[in-house]
Amino acid sequence: MKIIVHRGAEETGGNCIELVSGKSRILLDYGALPGAADEETILNIPGLYDDKASHPILGLIISHTHLSHYGALLARPINPGIKVFMTEIMEDVIRINAKMPRDGKKLPANIHYFRKGHKFIVGRFVITPYLMDHTAAESFAFLIESEGKRVIYTGDFRAHGGKANAFKQFLAASMGPVDALITEGVRAGIEKGPDEQEVMDHLEPMVKDQHGAVYFMCAGQDIGLLTSLAALARNTKRYLVVDGYTVLVLERLKELALKQGVELKIPGLDTEYLRIVRNAATQRIYQLTEYAGIFRRMRPVMFGWDWVNDNLRKLIIPVRANSQLWVDEQIKDFGGAAFVYSDWESYGDEPGMRETLEWFKAQRMEAIAIPSSGHAYFSTIRKLVENKRPRYIIPVNAGDPEKFTSTFGKRAKVLKNGEEFALDQAEKSF
Ligand SMILES: [Zn+2]
Structure with missing residues (x-):
């Protein structure tokens, strides 16, 4: 060979x-x-x-x-x-x-x-x-x-x-x-680093004390991290705010796994504290008629910018490539906000993610670097x-x-x- x-x-x-x-x-x-x-x-x-x-x-x-x-x-x-x-x-x-x-x-x-x-x-x-x-x-x-x-x-x-x-x-x-x-x-x-659970345990009290939204670098298909963030949201009594793309991926994964008899323990439309924001990615899912069924199920938990701005201190918002566009345009207040990202992640898996990282680091909010890697x-x-x-x-x-x-x-x-x-x-x- x-x-x-x-x-x-x-x-x-x-x-x-x-x-x-x-x-x-x-x-x-x-x-x-x-x-x-x-x-x-x-x-x-x-x-x-x-x-x-x-x-x-x-x-x-x-x-x-x-x-x-x-x-x-x-x-x-x-x-x-x-x-x-x-x-x-x-x-x-x-x-x-x-x-x-x-x-x-x-x-x-x-x-x-x-x-x-x-x-x-x-x-x-x-x-x-x-x-x-x-x-x-x-x-x-x-x-x-x-x-x-x-x-x-x-x-x-x-x-x-x-x-x-x-x-x-x-x-x-x-x-x-x-x-x-x-x-x-x-x-x-x-040589060695903490596991994701240890990192999340360490973050939890900080997220609890934060007086504004907590933004979190998280690639769209990093289901493991989304699952951890959902638990973090539950433990800190916050909402996990995602867009239609993320929910579509999560719901499709569940459907396909179920077809093979596996029930995935990942967040989704049945997660009580999950909210969907009406941004461009959500609009795009609306245009994809093949996913009309899932989109219909998204509607009851879909919220506009007024809701987001009124509830900032109760939100955990995973951000990925291009998220800075809607955050910049729609979010009115960064007071008390925090941005969590990894020092050990190259963020090269999604085109544009590095730019997102640099944009958030340049804003006036607390930057929290965590040791985590894929x-x-x-x-x-x-x-x-x-x-x-x-x-x-x-x-x-x-x-x-x-x-x-x-x-x-x-x-x-x-x-x-x-x-x-x-x-x-x-x-x-x-
Ligand atoms: Zn990879």
């Missing part, structure tokens, strides 16, 4: 890895570079856009719905012969996101679903998806087996968010001897290595690749983009 990291070996955002076994080729993720134009995003991989490769690419497997992991798919239609694998929830989130701007781009049609824990076969590869804890609506790691070799690809993950249990289950899953662990390392530079601390990566005992550790999207070499010695393979790493060769020269 051969591993080629096309994107992500040398950068922290954007990811694409090829695995080759005999004549079978698959790709793991096809992420966009943050802020890059479509032409820069497209990778020149044989068979990805043409039929000229001697061995075709059989499948493209998406780990989660952050643009850094699927965004390049939207830049130009790939070869329609390539099957694109994701979950039904992931497809739904991508489709909703694509519909938000009027000129949104379309997903390719050749989509196939995988399900957590259910093996699927692509050419000579047998692939098992494992649910992970991360800040996308759903995120997966994969065990990929072929020719008696085993490779783990973590996707993006952590062990300190609301789905921390997923990491425990991942450690507990018996996978047999692992040849290579391809692990993300975006926050490998941070990515694994190095202690978590170390735990994973100790548990799975891979022969090789290949970091991708690593902020600090030297940390891998200094910790794991020769077992760490820090590759260059496009460099081939053959597992069999490695064995011979060992």
Whole structure:
């Protein structure tokens, strides 16, 4: 088996890895570079856009719905012969996101679903998806087996968010001897940090005492954080104020999970203290007639700007890309307000989120920086290595690749983009 990291070996955002076994080729993720134009995003991989490769690419497997992991798919239609694998929830989130701007781009049609824990076969590869804890609506790691070799690809993950249990289950899953662990390392530079619950517990008294609205940096599909904020709202007797987009994502997730017999414990229209603000994103959902049913159910908890301005000191308002536009235009009073954001988050998952962050930091309100990240601390990566005992550790999207070499010695393979790493060769020269 051969591993080629096309994107992500040398950068922290954007990811694409090829695995080759005999004549079978698959790709793991096809992420966009943050802020890059479509032409820069497209990778020149044989068979990805043409039929000229001697061995075709059989499948493209998406780990989660952050643009850094699927965004390049939207830049130009790939070869329609390539099957694109994701979950039904992931497809739904991508489709909703694509519909938000009027000129949104379309997903390719050749989509196939995988399900957590259910093996699927692509050419000579047998692939098992494992649910992970991360800040996308759903995120997966994969065990990929072929020719008696085993490779783990973590996707993006952590062990300190609301789905921390997923990491425990991942450690507990018996996978047999692992040849290579391809692990993300975006926050490998941070040895250890608090978990999301500890951060929220620490924040609670501050939010209680605040005399104005509390704005919170939170990506639209960070369901884990939205769930924590809903609990924070309940505990501090505040309203959680979101827009129609957020509610649509939450309600669709619930519907699709329920179809598979899973009842998600996330906020939604049945959350007593949830309120929807009539902003541009809510208007946009109104225009999407396919969601008319959900929109109708939103109406009773939809409120205008007068209500928002009259109740500022009772509100928790998650903000994301472009939220500053309506906050600036509609909110009359920042007195006693606070803005909570993470120092350890790059906010690169949603275009425009950095601008939102800078805008809020520049306003006259108390800024509260919290230590929280969507990515694994190095202690978590170390735990994973100790548990799975891979022969090789290949970091991708690593902020600090030297940390891998200094910790794991020769077992760490820090590759260059496009460099081939053959597992069999490695064995011979060992
Ligand atoms: Zn991610």
